[in-house]
Amino acid sequence: MSPSGFLQAVLLVVALGVTVPSLGRYLASVYGAGHTTSLRGDRVFLPVERRLYRWFGVDPAREQRWSGYALSLLAFSTVCFLAVYVLQRMQGVLPFNPTDRGGVSPQGAFNTAVSFVTNTNWQWYSGEQTMSHLTQMVGLTVQNFVSAAAGMAVAIAVIRGIVRAGGSTLGNFWVDLTRTITRVLLPLAAMLALALVSQGVIQNLDGSTAVRPLDGVATGQAEQLIPGGPVASQVAIKQLGSNGGGFFNANSAHPFENPTGLANFLSLWAILALPLALVVAYGVMVGSRREARVLLAVMAAIWLSLSAVTMLSEQHGNAALAELGVDQGMSADQVGGNLEGKEVRAGPATCGLWAGATTGTSNGSVNCMHDSFTALGGLAPMVHMMLGEVSPGGVGVGLMGMLVYALLAVFIAGLMVGRTPEFLGKKVQAAEMKLIVLYIVAMPAALLGFAAAAVLLPSVQAGLQTQDAHGLSEVLYNYASAANNNGSAFAYVNTGTDWYTTTQGIAMLVGRFFLIIPALAIGGSLVRKQRTPVTAGTFPTDTPLFGGLIVGVVVIVAGLTFFPALALGPIVEHHAR
Amino acid sequence: MNGFVRQLRPAAVALAAFTLVCGVAYPLAVTVLAQLVFADEANGSLRSVDGRPVGSELIGQQFESPRYFHPRPSSAGDGYDAGASAGSNLGPNNPALAQAVAERVASYRTINGLSDDVPVPVDAVTSSGSGLDPHISLANARLQAPRVAAARGMEVDDVLVLVEQAVDGRHMFVLGDPGVNVLVLNLLLDEAD
Numbered sequence: 098m099s100p101s102g103f104l105q106a107v108l109l110v111v112a113l114g115v116t117v118p119s120l121g122r123y124l125a126s127v128y129g130a131g132h133t134t135s136l137r138g139d140r141v142f143l144p145v146e147r148r149l150y151r152w153f154g155v156d157p158a159r160e161q162r163w164s165g166y167a168l169s170l171l172a173f174s175t176v177c178f179l180a181v182y183v184l185q186r187m188q189g190v191l192p193f194n195p196t197d198r199g200g201v202s203p204q205g206a207f208n209t210a211v212s213f214v215t216n217t218n219w220q221w222y223s224g225e226q227t228m229s230h231l232t233q234m235v236g237l238t239v240q241n242f243v244s245a246a247a248g249m250a251v252a253i254a255v256i257r258g259i260v261r262a263g264g265s266t267l268g269n270f271w272v273d274l275t276r277t278i279t280r281v282l283l284p285l286a287a288m289l290a291l292a293l294v295s296q297g298v299i300q301n302l303d304g305s306t307a308v309r310p311l312d313g314v315a316t317g318q319a320e321q322l323i324p325g326g327p328v329a330s331q332v333a334i335k336q337l338g339s340n341g342g343g344f345f346n347a348n349s350a351h352p353f354e355n356p357t358g359l360a361n362f363l364s365l366w367a368i369l370a371l372p373l374a375l376v377v378a379y380g381v382m383v384g385s386r387r388e389a390r391v392l393l394a395v396m397a398a399i400w401l402s403l404s405a406v407t408m409l410s411e412q413h414g415n416a417a418l419a420e421l422g423v424d425q426g427m428s429a430d431q432v433g434g435n436l437e438g439k440e441v442r443a444g445p446a447t448c449g450l451w452a453g454a455t456t457g458t459s460n461g462s463v464n465c466m467h468d469s470f471t472a473l474g475g476l477a478p479m480v481h482m483m484l485g486e487v488s489p490g491g492v493g494v495g496l497m498g499m500l501v502y503a504l505l506a507v508f509i510a511g512l513m514v515g516r517t518p519e520f521l522g523k524k525v526q527a528a529e530m531k532l533i534v535l536y537i538v539a540m541p542a543a544l545l546g547f548a549a550a551a552v553l554l555p556s557v558q559a560g561l562q563t564q565d566a567h568g569l570s571e572v573l574y575n576y577a578s579a580a581n582n583n584g585s586a587f588a589y590v591n592t593g594t595d596w597y598t599t600t601q602g603i604a605m606l607v608g609r610f611f612l613i614i615p616a617l618a619i620g621g622s623l624v625r626k627q628r629t630p631v632t633a634g635t636f637p638t639d640t641p642l643f644g645g646l647i648v649g650v651v652v653i654v655a656g657l658t659f660f661p662a663l664a665l666g667p668i669v670e671h672h673a674r
Numbered sequence: 675m676n677g678f679v680r681q682l683r684p685a686a687v688a689l690a691a692f693t694l695v696c697g698v699a700y701p702l703a704v705t706v707l708a709q710l711v712f713a714d715e716a717n718g719s720l721r722s723v724d725g726r727p728v729g730s731e732l733i734g735q736q737f738e739s740p741r742y743f744h745p746r747p748s749s750a751g752d753g754y755d756a757g758a759s760a761g762s763n764l765g766p767n768n769p770a771l772a773q774a775v776a777e778r779v780a781s782y783r784t785i786n787g788l789s790d791d792v793p794v795p796v797d798a799v800t801s802s803g804s805g806l807d808p809h810i811s812l813a814n815a816r817l818q819a820p821r822v823a824a825a826r827g828m829e830v831d832d833v834l835v836l837v838e839q840a841v842d843g844r845h846m847f848v849l850g851d852p853g854v855n856v857l858v859l860n861l862l863l864d865e866a867d
Contacts, residue, residue: 104848149691153684165677172681176689225757235697242696243689271684278692283700290704291711297732300708300716305757308720308727311860316736322757323718323730329708330701347750347759350803352732353718357842358850414796415766422779424793424813431811432851437771437800438761441746441809441853442842465803466761469771567765589763673767 099427102408102446105362106401109450112366113373120370121377121389127280128253128273128378142279149275160266163621166254167614169270170247174214174610177240181210184236185228194229195304195325201227208598213240215609216248216491218335218342218461218584219601221592225345230302230326237342238331242286245338245371246277248493251613252375255497256382258620259521262628267620281371282338289367290333296363297356300329328353336367339491341461341584349451349464350440361443361451361464368454368462372489375496383521387639392499395647396457399481399488404453406477407470411435411445415471416674435474438466449474456481459491461584468562468571468587472671475570478585479667482577483659484651485540491582494609497616499647501536504529504619506643506650510636520638522628529622532615539611541658543604544580548572548662550600557596562589566670573666579604721861729857730756734808740785741825742860743810743818746797747778750805761803775799786821797853809853812841826867836862 126136150157161169185201188194201209205222212219213236222228228237250273257267294300303325313319328344332354335341341348349355355364373393380389412434414425427433434445443451448465455462456478467475481488487498508525511518518525551557551572561568571587578585579601586592592601637643708716719731729735734745736754751758764771778799783790795813815837823830840859843852 101844101848101851105850108846108848149688152691153687155684168677169681169684172678173685173688176682176685180689180693223758223760225759234701235693238701239689239693239697243692271688274688278696283696287700287704291707294704294708294712294716297715297719299718300705301718302705303717306718306720306727308729310735311723311728311857311864312735312737312739312742315739318736318754321729321733321735321754323720323733324756325718327701327705329716330704333704334696345759345804347761347804347806350761351759352730352734352804352806352808356719356732358845362845362849417767417772418775418796418800421772421776422790422792422794423775423796423799425796428813430813430816431795431797433796435766436796436802437764437766438803439800440802440804440807441797441811442807442850443803444851447851463803466763468763468765469761471766562763562765563768567767570765587763588761589765670765670767 099412099432099446102412102450105447106404106450109362109365113369117370117373118377120374122381124281124374124378125381127276129382138280146275146279150271153271155269155271157269157272160269162265163254163258163267163617166267166270167617170251170613171610173243173247173274177214177243178210181213181236181240182206184232185209188229188232191229191231193231196229198227198229204595204598205593208602211602211605212584213237213342214244215582215605216244216338216340216459216494217579217582217605218340219579219586219605220342220584221598223346224343225324233331233344234327238334241331241334241338241340241342242278242282243274245334245340245492246274246282248339248491249277249371249375250274250493251617252493252496255500255616255620256379258624259523260382261624262626264624267617267624282334285337286330286333289337289363290329292363293329293332293360296360297352298329298332298360299325299353300327301325302327324353332364333367335462336364336460337371339368339372339459341455343462349462350443350466355443355464358442361447365451365454368458368460369489371492372458372495375493376489379496385639388521391639391641391644392503395644396487396489396499398648399484399651400453400457403457403477403481404450407452407474408446408449410471410474411449413471435469435471438469440465452478453481455585456583457486457488457490458495459486459582461578463585466588467574467585468589472667475574475587476663476667476671479570479574479577480655480663482581482583484655486581486583487651494582494612498612501533501616501619502647502651503638505533505537506646507636507638509650510646514636516634516636519629519635522631523623523626524629529619532619532622536612536615537654540580540608543607544576545662547600547604548576551576551596554596560590560594566666566673570666570670573662576601576604580608582608721857723861723864731855731857732808734806735857737856737860740821742863743815743822743856745856746807746810747799747801748805749801754806756806759804759806761805762801786817788817808855808857809842810856812837812852812854815854815859822863826863828866832866833863836866
């Protein structure tokens, strides 16, 4: 890895280390005692929020049980799905369509509506060639906000289940949703969007601008159509909210989404900041920074080691090109490495760092094409998703997943010493364990079930790049992405077919709601329990030992589930040369 | 089920309200501010010659004449189609990739008058992620400089000075990776002529 590639990673960790604690404490205050105590910003936000609650017809002071919270989330997701679906189908006859895009097909619109409502932002389509500016703005950008806010709301509700004792309610979904948008996402997105524009990300309301290329006569390209559109506003929230859906097909590899090293760095920060800050907020809410530190250390350890695999493997280059007279070495004059699918301004290390961030969270934006990664370079992000995206995971859902793994870890530790397991004074019993198993099984079932069915279908096989280990990697990666609500792709495969749009749509729904609902139910079950006093026999959950135990649980659960498939895909591919 | 139906009204109103706030007010406010403060960047960093826009500094374009520096291979449409950003997505072991690279290596050496044992910089023979990469590596530019100088009747050293001027370095010395902006460089060449 180049020295600057290494330093860039160090600088990212430092930037996060400086900003995340205060952001986390701010988040805790946003979700904390809520409307009963006064908060910085209340003068601005409270009147707006009160008006919104009145329009919604909800009483902000009335809290919901876990089931009510879940029903609100489901109702909201359903309405969002219908709105985005109808918008895409009708975009051809709706206004603000300067690029003149027609309506989207039923299966395609289904897939995209599910994709953006579930915070996945899987894109079977090419952004600039399929979606009208109206759809991008009032459809997709809006979902980037609300699906992220819904995920954060759920995590907070689960934390309340742990914090409160002998209660019954987990908060009010509409209040948590609204406050996340007004006090967290909108201000951050507006600032980030402007910073991105300063680097060259476009932000206008035009269609394309025709220019006359300098060498047009010789190349026969008499004109080039430079795209326009409200790009920065969408890119900002796509990074902050673990969304990842690009304005353009090439996503953050496109110069208009990610033009400079600084823009790239700001985006990386934005991908990781809120998921990590939520862990800090968790520490504040449970009243123990050490609990949060253990989880942060687990997340950082997994995230950094898997990022390093891709950074190193991509910098090492593609062995298949070495014998063709290609210079892949790193020097003062070139960044070198495997540059197929990568931009010069975001070389192997820059891109490997991003790959780790985007798959460790559920972001899914890419600054280079993952399908062209070396076998090991592609293995790491695939594994990162298969771990359930808990390092640090998507906004809200990542922390939620990590808490489920933590509960599983105390359960296993409890079995080993023969004590009823407890987590922060709450007994973990049969009811919780059943829900945890449901949570753990849902994602792999959707991933492996559909992937297995896919490789048996001749039509799917024919659409793969090659009928070998790499083809299997493509199937695995793409279902891992859908089932984990990630959105990045091994994009050689045309996933616009009816098979893919339908099955991946279902996988995304499973990956969202079959995880969120059990997690809320766990919160609902824990909130009723009284806190048991800490004794000498209590297994401490704020120690490095417990951190190690969580890493072990995460790795073993994913390893037992996915190793056979990975062995036939990227691992065989690596040894094929 | 009852609870679900009762929640549909707040759901619909909330979506409508957030559509106005996040889907209309937010992008419009950002657009207004961006157009006020960073008008050039917000509109695509366009460059003009004699008042006619010739391209965006950030979007690569095709060059084939010997008197211009050439960009990287592109998988966007028929090459540098700014309306169809795309990478090749070819896997590392795909024979199609090896074949394409081998052909590009041969043609790069022919065009630039290099012997068969000169290693070719990897960026010159691989296609970028967007297909619109505006940059090439410094190594790539150095190998093209003699050809460009000859075609223009310039000294190679003078061309190399312009190459250095067109380098976009790392931000704060570590962020991102450096490259030579091809359009900027070719505009500098035309000016110098």
